[in-house]
Amino acid sequence: MSQSYNRGLIEDFGRWKEFSAGMWAWIFHKFTGWVLIGYLFTHIAVLSSALAGPEAYTDTLQGLEALFVVRVLEVGLLAVAVFHMMNGIRLLMVDLGIGLDAQDKTFYLSLIVTGAIAVASVPTFMTDVGF
Amino acid sequence: MSTQEQQPEPETEPETEPETQESPADPEMSGLASPQQRRLQRKAANLAERERQAAEDESNLEEDTVHLKVFRFDPEVEDKQEPRFDDFHVPFERGMTVLDALIYARDEYDSSLTFRHSCRQAICGSDAFFVNGSQHLGCKTQISELEQPVRVEPLPHQEVVKDLVVDMEHFYEQMHAVEPYMQQEDLPEGELEEMRQSRENREKIKMSTRCIWCAACMSSCNIAAGDNQYLGPAAINKAYRFAMDEREDEEIKEHRLRIIEQEHGVWRCQTQFSCTEVCPKDIPLTEHIQELKREAVKKNLKFW
Amino acid sequence: MAERYSSFTPGGTAWLLQRVTAVFLIFALAFHFFLLHFVEHAWEIDFAGTQARMQDVGYFITMILFLITATFHGVNGVYNALLNQGLSGTPRKVVLALLVLASLALIGQGIWVAIEMRGGLIL
Amino acid sequence: MYEHDVIVVGAGGAGLRAAIAAHEAGADVAMVTKLHPVRSHTGAAEGGINAALREGDDWELHAYDTMKGSDYLGDAPAIETLAKDAPEDTITLEHWGMPFSREDDGTVSQRPFGGLSFPRTTYAGAETGHHLLHVLYEQVVKRGIQVYDEWFVMNLAVSDEPDPNDRTCHGVVAYDVQSGKIDGFKARNGVIIATGGPGQAFDHTTNAVSCTGDGQAIAYRAGVPLEDMEFVQFHPTTLPSTGVLISEGVRGEGGILYNEKGERFMFEHGYANNDGELASRDVVSRAELTEVNEGRGVEDEYVHLDMRHLGAERILDRLENILHLAEDFEGVDGLVEPMPVKPGQHYEMGGIETDENGKTCIDGLYAAGECACVSVHGANRLGGNALPELVVFGKRAGYHAAGKDLGEAEIETGYTSDVEEETDVDLPVTPGEAGLDPNPEAVATDGSGQALDAEDALERAVETERARTERLIEKDDGVKHADIRAKLQEAMTQNVNVFREEQGLKKALKAIRECRELYQDVYVQDPSRTFNTDLQMTYETRNLIDVAETITLGALVRNEFRGAHWRLENQERDDENWLKHTLISWNAGKPSIWYRPVILEGEDKTYEPKVRSY
Ligand SMILES: Cc1cc2nc3c(=O)[nH]c(=O)nc-3n(C[C@H](O)[C@H](O)[C@H](O)COP(=O)(O)OP(=O)(O)OC[C@H]3O[C@@H](n4cnc5c(N)ncnc54)[C@H](O)[C@@H]3O)c2cc1C
Ligand code: HEM
Ligand code: SF4
Numbered sequence A: 001m002s003q004s005y006n007r008g009l010i011e012d013f014g015r016w017k018e019f020s021a022g023m024w025a026w027i028f029h030k031f032t033g034w035v036l037i038g039y040l041f042t043h044i045a046v047l048s049s050a051l052a053g054p055e056a057y058t059d060t061l062q063g064l065e066a067l068f069v070v071r072v073l074e075v076g077l078l079a080v081a082v083f084h085m086m087n088g089i090r091l092l093m094v095d096l097g098i099g100l101d102a103q104d105k106t107f108y109l110s111l112i113v114t115g116a117i118a119v120a121s122v123p124t125f126m127t128d129v130g131f
Numbered sequence B: 001m002s003t004q005e006q007q008p009e010p011e012t013e014p015e016t017e018p019e020t021q022e023s024p025a026d027p028e029m030s031g032l033a034s035p036q037q038r039r040l041q042r043k044a045a046n047l048a049e050r051e052r053q054a055a056e057d058e059s060n061l062e063e064d065t066v067h068l069k070v071f072r073f074d075p076e077v078e079d080k081q082e083p084r085f086d087d088f089h090v091p092f093e094r095g096m097t098v099l100d101a102l103i104y105a106r107d108e109y110d111s112s113l114t115f116r117h118s119c120r121q122a123i124c125g126s127d128a129f130f131v132n133g134s135q136h137l138g139c140k141t142q143i144s145e146l147e148q149p150v151r152v153e154p155l156p157h158q159e160v161v162k163d164l165v166v167d168m169e170h171f172y173e174q175m176h177a178v179e180p181y182m183q184q185e186d187l188p189e190g191e192l193e194e195m196r197q198s199r200e201n202r203e204k205i206k207m208s209t210r211c212i213w214c215a216a217c218m219s220s221c222n223i224a225a226g227d228n229q230y231l232g233p234a235a236i237n238k239a240y241r242f243a244m245d246e247r248e249d250e251e252i253k254e255h256r257l258r259i260i261e262q263e264h265g266v267w268r269c270q271t272q273f274s275c276t277e278v279c280p281k282d283i284p285l286t287e288h289i290q291e292l293k294r295e296a297v298k299k300n301l302k303f304w
Numbered sequence C: 001m002a003e004r005y006s007s008f009t010p011g012g013t014a015w016l017l018q019r020v021t022a023v024f025l026i027f028a029l030a031f032h033f034f035l036l037h038f039v040e041h042a043w044e045i046d047f048a049g050t051q052a053r054m055q056d057v058g059y060f061i062t063m064i065l066f067l068i069t070a071t072f073h074g075v076n077g078v079y080n081a082l083l084n085q086g087l088s089g090t091p092r093k094v095v096l097a098l099l100v101l102a103s104l105a106l107i108g109q110g111i112w113v114a115i116e117m118r119g120g121l122i123l
Numbered sequence D: 001m002y003e004h005d006v007i008v009v010g011a012g013g014a015g016l017r018a019a020i021a022a023h024e025a026g027a028d029v030a031m032v033t034k035l036h037p038v039r040s041h042t043g044a045a046e047g048g049i050n051a052a053l054r055e056g057d058d059w060e061l062h063a064y065d066t067m068k069g070s071d072y073l074g075d076a077p078a079i080e081t082l083a084k085d086a087p088e089d090t091i092t093l094e095h096w097g098m099p100f101s102r103e104d105d106g107t108v109s110q111r112p113f114g115g116l117s118f119p120r121t122t123y124a125g126a127e128t129g130h131h132l133l134h135v136l137y138e139q140v141v142k143r144g145i146q147v148y149d150e151w152f153v154m155n156l157a158v159s160d161e162p163d164p165n166d167r168t169c170h171g172v173v174a175y176d177v178q179s180g181k182i183d184g185f186k187a188r189n190g191v192i193i194a195t196g197g198p199g200q201a202f203d204h205t206t207n208a209v210s211c212t213g214d215g216q217a218i219a220y221r222a223g224v225p226l227e228d229m230e231f232v233q234f235h236p237t238t239l240p241s242t243g244v245l246i247s248e249g250v251r252g253e254g255g256i257l258y259n260e261k262g263e264r265f266m267f268e269h270g271y272a273n274n275d276g277e278l279a280s281r282d283v284v285s286r287a288e289l290t291e292v293n294e295g296r297g298v299e300d301e302y303v304h305l306d307m308r309h310l311g312a313e314r315i316l317d318r319l320e321n322i323l324h325l326a327e328d329f330e331g332v333d334g335l336v337e338p339m340p341v342k343p344g345q346h347y348e349m350g351g352i353e354t355d356e357n358g359k360t361c362i363d364g365l366y367a368a369g370e371c372a373c374v375s376v377h378g379a380n381r382l383g384g385n386a387l388p389e390l391v392v393f394g395k396r397a398g399y400h401a402a403g404k405d406l407g408e409a410e411i412e413t414g415y416t417s418d419v420e421e422e423t424d425v426d427l428p429v430t431p432g433e434a435g436l437d438p439n440p441e442a443v444a445t446d447g448s449g450q451a452l453d454a455e456d457a458l459e460r461a462v463e464t465e466r467a468r469t470e471r472l473i474e475k476d477d478g479v480k481h482a483d484i485r486a487k488l489q490e491a492m493t494q495n496v497n498v499f500r501e502e503q504g505l506k507k508a509l510k511a512i513r514e515c516r517e518l519y520q521d522v523y524v525q526d527p528s529r530t531f532n533t534d535l536q537m538t539y540e541t542r543n544l545i546d547v548a549e550t551i552t553l554g555a556l557v558r559n560e561f562r563g564a565h566w567r568l569e570n571q572e573r574d575d576e577n578w579l580k581h582t583l584i585s586w587n588a589g590k591p592s593i594w595y596r597p598v599i600l601e602g603e604d605k606t607y608e609p610k611v612r613s614y
């Protein structure tokens, strides 16, 4: 009807507090997926320094690794990857129709595992980094 | 039963930004298994709450009124063309539902308050509203379970015709699109012979047949909001109801799978579970959609 | 109504491939991260080490497969996400073409780099 | 203006079935309904649909049970038609995919029900009506039958001959709720009214808010008599705040009724020393109200239905649905507290007078379903007999309207001079008059007393409704329909309830008259044309007034106790004087009451009135 009123998407993100587990899982999965594919492109770009010769490659990589931000970003990347993987497994289970009733619990579990692995990896990732 | 003076008269207030509104308790976050279980638990909590409240303050008038904030819009009436929220203060009665409160507000304060409703018992599916930020049937939602003020809005993602009334045409079209009728031509001989169906098979389709076409699921689904052509959980569930019914032959089932595996069909579903959460009939919608995805894949694999 | 939806589109294939690649990626990604961040350490990586690993045929093939599946999985995921937001018509064809081109470029570049790391196409 | 062969008004079980039948018979059918079909109140039916399907049962037993249940006020040809057609029509539903509950061998299940000599109530869980409604709607979708949903039918377009038996119905006038447009629907062959019951005449009812007796009122005002309206069934266990039905199953499983003092009153106060809580619906309803009236009700309003002693496991297993209902609609947890219940209006046995083919005395006008009275239910409807009525008589009406030959009807309709006429009861006020508006009749007239042709009749009816609507919306001040409705409902619930006595009924008539007077000053507050439910409900309230009046009039004249109709003054069934139907004709606003004998001669036997005891 022409004279009806379309409220657009006002209820979408303005309502984030009311989102349920499944919805959050979807948003996070999307976000992490995009980060990962973005990273894949970057990653190949960085590795392409190998085309300019072994030294260029080693220098680029080690130069980047010397940067504190890069280390922090790496922890972030790990978290993103782990979450995407854990939730991906959850989604695969959902696809197989396993444990649908516990879908919210498994989402929280993915979050916890992600957090735990990210925290546990900090010492390893932060070794030998200059400030 | 309270008989005290009410403070009537809707006050008008400009539409507030959704961001600034108070968030009600989120029952979905409680992490219990099924909606059924969750309801039972909520029920226990509410009973305790009611008792506590009753004991605490019997005479407090404030406690005994319900504060409703209702979305208003009318394309024809000048001061309603710009959507707004009206406040109503309705005397509370034990057992009062959101629908009861709306009816009271309409009959006592403002006859132009418009919403669909009929059966008052969760079977006609006309009164799905957006209450405190999620989809509920008005007649099935106890006021005592909600945080105040109770915000009542029309279903999101559907055009608003007036006040709480949304345009359901698109929803009906999607329901019709899955050919929602038995197509078995080959009936048993004999005038009074029924088709046979095993108890297990009836059990399998039972939940899916409970749908009351309230559109709460469709309105909650983010994908349906983005892709208008997406069949949506209710229509897919309707397709499931027939695809899984053993009374229809295998070819008909294949035909049904072809309908739901088209581009705007099951593959669109991102398993957000919002539909399952809000369905007032506790239909495991996501589960049904997922099962159809697997059936469709199986069928396609057969051709390879 | 019904006829609007009757054209057969095997949307299921992409969906299934997304799942299949996901299963492969679980292992590939875990292996990749584990090897390059925990066994080896990222800050110690140099060309020699990379080359040594790449000399191993199994590793080389795994990485190529990893690249291809991840690209398909990621790009298909992005494409799907856009479709879900209602992308259709000509823009949709354009986006699909761009994504395919980008993927091919990425895979091509990746394979080239890998071969280079390996030190040429000697098997 | 729209034009079709057959126009079906109402899309509940009866309307949908009629539309399908008319379509099958080759007619171009359209349905006009104020609710989308799946919103109709047929969806609320729980128990089941009676049909003699199995070995050991046959239609004659079903007919016998129904006749006995009706307290010998049903017409044999109608009852036998119902019993004979129900099996086939039920199986048809199965073939259309209805998910009936099943036996181990895959055949449909049947269960015992009150008043039945054989377990013949075919059911689909505790939601038979829901499935029936949806299956029928699916068939309508399949056949591509045109549905005008959310179109409120305001009136019929009927020609203006002085004798209603000579009139013809040409179509209906309806109001598109979404847009506010008022338009005519011309019916080349016939109009079928299937608008359901008038439960909203009472404030405590299991019926939906949409059950406002519209069809009965418009047919009545067009000259069709309303039959046996005094017979209203009250269900003993409904939730006090909403009227939601708590199924008989709770008592069947062993639920107990207690009064405020905690007494098991069905036994302790001697209402039913043998059957206790399981006595028939009217007995239990009366017992509950007696308790409340004598001051032993909880909060002076209701009694308690307790099932806690059954144990959580058994309750969850068999009565889970009841837990949800009590919780969702009353906020009571049936596992930890007793449920409040009281009697509530449930079903209107009477209605638009029709024959077995659904035809009324007006040419081209049909009725089927709860709004009609063929009569199969007589003075009391058996549980599970309404749904078969919908499909059996819905189908017949559809066929007949589409021109299919169903044979000559045995039941007569319309007022003829040889029937008994009598109104020696003195009425406190003159019913009918105090016109609700200047043009009280549904018949279209140009004042010449000449029959109008179809187009003109329709045109005129549309104009009348447009003018009336205009007046209602333009009026700035007055009485709100909600206040009138509340007054009406209160009067009906107080006085025309389970217990009826002369004084109370007269009080009700006076109150109805006051409602009529108030209605002359009614106005619609909402000025909008878009989805104006205020306007729609104002129209409905007017229909309720007319229908409520017929219920009360019938109850006042029938001075006997039969079926659901209890009278203080005469607590015996009086077969000598009252084996006859009450009929009320509108007569241009001057209602008259007359009677027609009950037909007890069946196809090959005559039913002898016996004492109704179970
Ligand atoms: C709670 C409950 C339980 C029941 N259980 C059983 C049971 O177990 N077994 C049994 O046999 N019976 C049962 N009954 C009785 C039975 O369900 C009803 O009598 C029957 O469903 C009525 O059907 P109908 O088609 O006549 O009317 P409805 O289903 O009420 O449909 C009326 C239709 O008319 C339309 N309408 C009304 N007015 C207008 C208008 N002015 N303009 C346009 N359209 C209009 C409405 O939109 C609707 O589509 C039960 C009833 C109730 C209330
Ligand atoms: C570790 C193993 C991985 C698993 C188990 C996994 C699983 C999944 C699954 C199941 C989906 C589909 C979600 C849906 O359609 O509902 C998905 C989407 C996606 N994945 Fe992965 N994935 C993995 C690794 C990766 C990697 C390495 C990348 C990046 C290259 C990636 C990028 C994406 C993207 C972009 C999406 C689409 C997100 C969206 O919906 O917007 N994934 N993943
Ligand atoms: S599936 Fe559930 S939420 Fe969706 S329309 Fe049906 S009953 Fe409503």
Ligand code: F3S
Pocket (backbone or CB within 6 Å): B220, B221, B222, B223, B224, B232, B233, B268, B269, B270, B271, B272, B273, B274, B275, B276, B285, B286, B289
């Ligand atoms: S909310 Fe939408 S995404 Fe799927 S699980 Fe339900 S249809």
Ligand code: FES
Pocket (backbone or CB within 6 Å): B117, B118, B119, B120, B121, B122, B123, B124, B125, B126, B127, B137, B138, B139, B140
């Ligand atoms: S009023 Fe019918 S579902 Fe709520």
